[in-house]
Amino acid sequence: MVSSEYERRIAARFAGFDQDGNGYIDREDFSAAAKAVLAEFGTTARSDKGQALYVGAEAFWQGMAGIADRDGDQRITREEFVSGAVKRLRDNPERFAEIARPFLHAALAVADTDGDGAATVGDTARVLRALGVGEGLAATVAGALDTDADGRIGETEIVSAFARYFTVPE
8 A cells, every 4th residue: 555655755746847837747847847958058949959858858748648647638637646656656666767768868968068978966956956946955966966976977877866756665
């Protein structure tokens, strides 16, 4: 049986996806997230990196909708999100990582200003702030993502942390 504490934690994650605060997650929230990241780094939507980010956002939306949009209305309510996360992701966080990977890979590429395959802790914090995470928390989270303390954050670090965050174990 799923604990109410676990459901509460997952429900709190909902706001991170509901970019416009209208009470549900939809395709526009994923597009808004991509647009915000591109704007933060001055990257155009028509660039290769911009296109990859929008494609990643769409793939993420499709994966999320497939998991959580139970009534097929192309919107995920808070209840659907909690139910989808609890029922489908709790026992398989790697599934969540795989649906998020294209977006995270593309966001990392945008933040990777020197093209070495990793973003700095500071640039990772910029991505988080663009996605609506508060200044102090963004810096703390970005620092924690740097698990090997080299000042750089790669795809493996981001994807695994993201999956853990959204599929919080009890």
